[in-house]
Amino acid sequence: MKIDLEQIKFNENGLIPAIVQDHETKEVLILAYMNEESIKMTIKLRQAVFWSRSRSEIWHKGATSGDYLNIKSIALDCDLDAILLLVEMVGDAACHNGTSSCFIDENNNELRAII
Secondary structure, eight states: OOOOGGGOOOOTTSOEEEEEEETTTOOEEEEEEEOHHHHHHHHHHTBOEEEETTTTEEEETTTTTSOEEEEEEEEEOTTSSOEEEEEEEESSOSSTTSSSSTTBOTTTOOBOOOO
């Protein structure tokens, strides 16, 4: 079932959380945010484009690093307020710190576990 972009429930800042998973392993790579423009760009380019909250600008993942996230599928959760991107990682790093996942510690390459 295809969802119309107008149905998406953005937060008060016009953003929706985006969970990014490897399409084969299902490893969670990133939790980022998207706005309407970045979603449209992602669909058009078939590569992940986010909204950088720290820089207040569009962030085309890989544009400067070469580590792109090619889109395999895009889905919304049941409440239409979270988005799931299944991707193929091109390059070595999904995270800006150089690791394959934002949930991996760059110093010892282990999961940043709380418990």
